[in-house]
Amino acid sequence: MTDPRALYHETIVDHDRNPRNEGPLPNATHEATVDNPLCGDVVTMRFVVEQGVIIAAAFEARGCALSRASASIATTHAIGSTPDLITALASTFDEFVRSSPDAQAPAILGDLEVFGGVRAFKSRRTCACLPFQALTNALRSS
Amino acid sequence: VELAARRRDFPALATVVNGHRLAYLDSAATALRPQAVIAAMTSAATLGSPYRGVYALAEAATSVVERTREEVARFINGSPGEIVFTSGATASINLVAQAWGRANLNRGDVVIATELEHHSNLTPWQMICAERGAELRLAPIDDNGRVVIDRLDFTRAKMVAIAHVSNVVGTVAPIAELARRAHAVGALLLVDGAQAVAHLPVDVDALDCDFYAFSAHKLYGPTGTGVLWGRAGHLDAMPPWQGGGGMIRSVGPTSSTYREAPARFEAGTPNVIGIAGLGAAIEHTQTMEMRTVHSDEARAHRALLAVIRAAGGRVIGAPELAVIAFEMPRVHPHDIASLADGEGVALRSGHHCAAPLHHRFGLAASARVSVGCYTGDDDVAQLAVALAKIRDVFP
Numbered sequence: 001m002t003d004p005r006a007l008y009h010e011t012i013v014d015h016d017r018n019p020r021n022e023g024p025l026p027n028a029t030h031e032a033t034v035d036n037p038l039c040g041d042v043v044t045m046r047f048v049v050e051q052g053v054i055i056a057a058a059f060e061a062r063g064c065a066l067s068r069a070s071a072s073i074a075t076t077h078a079i080g081s082t083p084d085l086i087t088a089l090a091s092t093f094d095e096f097v098r099s100s101p102d103a104q105a106p107a108i109l110g111d112l113e114v115f116g117g118v119r120a121f122k123s124r125r126t127c128a129c130l131p132f133q134a135l136t137n138a139l140r141s142s
Numbered sequence: 143v144e145l146a147a148r149r150r151d152f153p154a155l156a157t158v159v160n161g162h163r164l165a166y167l168d169s170a171a172t173a174l175r176p177q178a179v180i181a182a183m184t185s186a187a188t189l190g191s192p193y194r195g196v197y198a199l200a201e202a203a204t205s206v207v208e209r210t211r212e213e214v215a216r217f218i219n220g221s222p223g224e225i226v227f228t229s230g231a232t233a234s235i236n237l238v239a240q241a242w243g244r245a246n247l248n249r250g251d252v253v254i255a256t257e258l259e260h261h262s263n264l265t266p267w268q269m270i271c272a273e274r275g276a277e278l279r280l281a282p283i284d285d286n287g288r289v290v291i292d293r294l295d296f297t298r299a300k301m302v303a304i305a306h307v308s309n310v311v312g313t314v315a316p317i318a319e320l321a322r323r324a325h326a327v328g329a330l331l332l333v334d335g336a337q338a339v340a341h342l343p344v345d346v347d348a349l350d351c352d353f354y355a356f357s358a359h360k361l362y363g364p365t366g367t368g369v370l371w372g373r374a375g376h377l378d379a380m381p382p383w384q385g386g387g388g389m390i391r392s393v394g395p396t397s398s399t400y401r402e403a404p405a406r407f408e409a410g411t412p413n414v415i416g417i418a419g420l421g422a423a424i425e426h427t428q429t430m431e432m433r434t435v436h437s438d439e440a441r442a443h444r445a446l447l448a449v450i451r452a453a454g455g456r457v458i459g460a461p462e463l464a465v466i467a468f469e470m471p472r473v474h475p476h477d478i479a480s481l482a483d484g485e486g487v488a489l490r491s492g493h494h495c496a497a498p499l500h501h502r503f504g505l506a507a508s509a510r511v512s513v514g515c516y517t518g519d520d521d522v523a524q525l526a527v528a529l530a531k532i533r534d535v536f537p
Contacts, residue, residue: 003160004484008477008535017536039476039492040506062506064474065536127476 002101002120007066009114015069020076022068025058030083032137036063036126043071045134047078054078054086054139064127066118071131073112083139090132097125143430145438149516151176151426162486165524167446170309170337170465170512171490173362179422183364186418191411193388203414210421211404214369217424218354219345224377226370226404227417231336232262234355234370235303237407238332241383242301242376243270252298254329256281256289256315257502258308261495263334267303276300283502287311287459291319299329306338306354310496310510312443312461314342321350330376336360340514341439341464343432346371358416362515363423367416370407377403384409427515435515439463442517449522450511453529458503465512467494470529473536475509481535485528487521 025031028046035042041063048056057078059071078086093112096105101120105113115128149155154174157164166174190199192207207227215222228234247253253267257280271278281294287308296302302324304315317333324331330352338344339356346354353376358367372380382389382400386409391399400406427435446466450457455468470478475491482489490510493500500506511525 001160004480005535007480013535040497040500041476042506064476066476121480124476124480 002117004121006117007121007124009117011073011111011114012065012069015072016065019059019068019072021058021079022072023058023060025056027056028058030138032134034130034134034137036130038126039063041067041127041130043067043130043134045071045074045131045138047083047135047138049083049139052082054081054083059131059134061131063130066115066124066127067130070112070115070128071134074131074135077110077112078135087136087139090136093132094129097128143434145516145518148430148435149518151178152516153177153180155516159486159488160484162524163520165485165487165521166514166516167487167489167511167521167525169340169514169517170360170494170510172359172365173340173514174516175359175362175364175419175423176426178426179363179419182422183415183419186415189414192414193412206414206418206421207412210417210424213421213424214371217344217427218339218371219347220354220371221374223402223404224371224374226372226377226407227412228355228368228370228407229366229413230357230359230368231334231355232266232357232368234353234368235263235332235334236266237370237383238353238355238372238380239266239270241380241407242330243267243274243276245379245381247271247274247276247300249275250298251276251300252279253277254279254281254294254296254299254302254324256304257283258287258289258311258313258496258499259303259305260309260334260336261497262336263303263305263332264498267301280498283311283459283499285459287313287461287499289315289320291316291323294323296323296327296329299324299327301330301332303332303334305334305336306344307335307341307462307464308459308496308499309337309465310467310494310499310508311459312463312465312467313459314338314462317349317351321352325350337464340427341436346373352376358420358423361420361423362426364416364419367413367420369420372403377407380407382406382409386410388412430515439513439515439517442513442519442522445519445522446511446513446525449526449529453526453533455509455529458505458508465510467508467510469505469508470532473532475507477536478509478529478532481532482525482528485524485531487524487528489525
């Protein structure tokens with residue numbers, strides 16, 4: 001049995017308490033909202049893509065610390081990246097949170113490895129994945 | 143029977159969670175099951191198919207089902223012919239919505255439910271109202287989480303559907319008064335008793351309702367088993383809901399005739415194992431002396447309220463019994479529930495299948511604790527520790 005405190009790495013608590021890029025993004029070129037019907041949480045991810053590069057990203061979330069932190073960290077990865085690279089990262093992240101709790105985190109994930117705790121808690125995986133699902137939905141169309 | 147003795151009957155209470163004793167505060171989701179229920183189900187698993195065979199194993203299965211029907215009838219002061227076994231309160235309500243609704247709801251008719259209903263007493267009515275062109279009218283609740291009867295419009299009402307005890311705000315609906323008002327306009331009253339049967343003495347005759355639905359698993363019985371009580375006459379006047387074995391009188395190649403209630407509504411081989419568990423659960427409540435249990439639960443409920451408020455929690459509505467929903471400033475309910483689990487405390491987070499109620503209070507989700515016959519001061523103290531530790535993680 002894993003102690004649920006493993007879910008709350010200090011980086012996650014920090015991003016929940018001091019979110020990066022939270023709020024509207026009026027000139028967004030891409031956006032998507034996803035919700036978790038089981039709990040009522042909602043995450044919106046917005047991006048400005050210019051000449052194939054994401055130059056701005058922002059999120060709005062009504063959700064738990066895991067989903068808010070995941071959204072916040074996702075924006076920091078997205079800015080300066082490209083839609084293809086960041087949606088590939090989203091797939092890698094999705095595979096990671098579904099992997100065995102003792103598996104090594106792929107290096108490309110960087111600070112996203114702090115979400116490794118959800119691997120022992122199936123019910124919380126969706127919380128971490130929700131923002132990346134919104135990100136993928138928003139950018140897949142580009 | 144004292145708390146310590148009652149607890150010995152529940153094997154799940156021996157579970158060690160993250161190095162802590164289990165403080166189970168989620169009986170509103172599902173109550174733990176005593177050994178007697180587990181034993182009765184194991185024993186019933188050796189039986190045959192009820193109502194079909196004439197040999198000993200089949201007869202024994204029939205006896206289990208019929209004896210439980212009588213026990214359920216005594217438990218809620220109905221009669222055995224008014225007891226339909228279902229897969230749970232959800233199926234019981236769907237049965238009425240579909241079978242009664244198709245025969246009785248027409249364009250312009252009104253079904254009244256309330257803002258505090260569990261989705262299982264809301265969506266079945268949404269579905270049948272849409273199908274029949276009827277109107278679903280939601281009665282408002284006040285800030286305490288109580289239905290305001292004076293503001294209720296009964297015009298054109300054919301059915302009033304309401305929870306006896308709210309699964310979120312823990313308020314008790316004024317059933318007898320609602321029955322009087324519903325009957326005055328010729329409407330029927332369906333009561334969702336899922337959260338009530340374990341916490342209140344239920345007397346369907348005194349309540350004067352027309353249908354009463356509940357699930358075994360919130361009464362220390364098994365999942366997948368439930369009851370619909372329907373007042374004599376109502377059930378027989380309803381067409382069948384599902385067709386199948388056991389519910390027919392005669393079957394021709396293109397049409398059939400059907401048996402009287404309750405058999406008419408029990409298509410397919412009955413859930414003997416679940417029904418045996420329900421019977422044992424009711425017998426077990428009687429050995430516990432429910433009057434003592436209810437007063438112990440009330441004490442635990444008050445203590446939980448005090449602990450939540452002392453920890454800075456905001457309680458939703460004015461809970462009367464069974465459950466307390468709350469929020470903590472700047473900590474999401476999921477995070478409360480996950481961190482409480484780390485302290486061995488099982489509590490619930492989410493909208494508890496009552497999204498309109500949460501919307502009414504401006505929330506997407508809440509945390510919820512609920513009591514059972516095994517809840518004691520140590521559980522309350524463990525919650526206090528858990529809430530304090532949550533503040534350590536989310537200052």
